[in-house]
Amino acid sequence: MSSTNNDQELPKPISTSDHLDADDAAKLLLSTGVSKAYQRIDHAIVRNFIGGALVSVGGMLTLLVKGGCNGLEESNPAIVQILLGLVFPVGLAMSTLTGGELSTGNVLFLVIALLQRKIPIWRAVTCFTVSFLGNLAGSLFYLIISHFGHILSAEPYRAGTIIFANDKVLVPSGITVFVRAIGCNWLICIGVYNAFLSRTVVSRVISIWIPIFTFVAVGFENSVANMFLVPMGMINGSPISVGLFIWKSLILSTLGNMVGGGFFVGALYWYLYIFPEVHARDEIDGGHEDDIIPIAETASALAPILSRALTQMRSREAADSMDILERQDRERKMQSLSHDVISESPSDASNSGTMGVRGEKLK
Numbered sequence: 001m002s003s004t005n006n007d008q009e010l011p012k013p014i015s016t017s018d019h020l021d022a023d024d025a026a027k028l029l030l031s032t033g034v035s036k037a038y039q040r041i042d043h044a045i046v047r048n049f050i051g052g053a054l055v056s057v058g059g060m061l062t063l064l065v066k067g068g069c070n071g072l073e074e075s076n077p078a079i080v081q082i083l084l085g086l087v088f089p090v091g092l093a094m095s096t097l098t099g100g101e102l103s104t105g106n107v108l109f110l111v112i113a114l115l116q117r118k119i120p121i122w123r124a125v126t127c128f129t130v131s132f133l134g135n136l137a138g139s140l141f142y143l144i145i146s147h148f149g150h151i152l153s154a155e156p157y158r159a160g161t162i163i164f165a166n167d168k169v170l171v172p173s174g175i176t177v178f179v180r181a182i183g184c185n186w187l188i189c190i191g192v193y194n195a196f197l198s199r200t201v202v203s204r205v206i207s208i209w210i211p212i213f214t215f216v217a218v219g220f221e222n223s224v225a226n227m228f229l230v231p232m233g234m235i236n237g238s239p240i241s242v243g244l245f246i247w248k249s250l251i252l253s254t255l256g257n258m259v260g261g262g263f264f265v266g267a268l269y270w271y272l273y274i275f276p277e278v279h280a281r282d283e284i285d286g287g288h289e290d291d292i293i294p295i296a297e298t299a300s301a302l303a304p305i306l307s308r309a310l311t312q313m314r315s316r317e318a319a320d321s322m323d324i325l326e327r328q329d330r331e332r333k334m335q336s337l338s339h340d341v342i343s344e345s346p347s348d349a350s351n352s353g354t355m356g357v358r359g360e361k362l363k
Helices: 002-009 022-038 041-068 070-075 077-087 089-098 103-115 121-148 157-169 174-197 201-218 223-235 242-273 277-284 303-343 346-362
Strands: none
Touching (some): 022 121, 022 242, 041 121, 041 157, 041 223, 077 089, 077 201, 089 174, 103 174, 103 223, 103 242, 121 223, 157 223, 223 242
């Protein structure tokens, strides 16, 4: 009884670390993927609309820097690329922190949930389609705001949008766009993974910023970013046709993004951290598929896991305490028995022996 009271008085362990281990973050990605696949359709539409619009904020800043650095680009183009990489991630950081969704990031969640057989394939396809269309709607909506707000209509910004769009669509070949899209979403999904590793706002922003800065600086292709960047150049006079925009900037880049994020991050880290079926079932949902962690509770998503672990630890301690009590009880009985034998007088022993002998004689 005293052991139970002591257990109740013990304070719960509190982690002082600002990050999770990679395997714990992978389990959160799995739970989030299930939540995304089963969330309400109206919530999915709104989340993805917001995600596309906020990423377009970063795209608008990128075009402002691009158009305003003509002289610097001629003398030192690497500096311009670094500046573009520094400003673009603001949209993705805002989207991640406020619960917005992007089809590029959803590839990671859905692939892990599919490989773990937590969702059917039709739900994954539906979720990705809604995500893609929601991002497109949000990007085009912010395009309208930027255009009619005359943010990029004046020179040299207008010319910068045209040059940027031409460099995205007219200059590279189709295979180049596809390969660049693979490298892009590999980095983006690493950024998403990093966000799940982090437990504070500052660490999450920094961990997102680093890979996004890298993909923009080197010139990789992101399908969601292209939903704003390329149409802005088309509105301002770029000779890109709608069909070419859909083929190169949307279809090819989306396929490359799916490979980069789905295979090189989703499949590989699922194989490393979640593949053992029994381990995943014990650690994530205790064998119950309906135990889904809500998307909005990412920061506290490990609470059920930690609670179960603490309960198991206390159960083991209680079992150990019962073993100790049983062992002490056996020792007390042995001591009592030995005391009775020692305290028995010699006359009693002789009498008992005599009675035994007499009994045998009577028989």
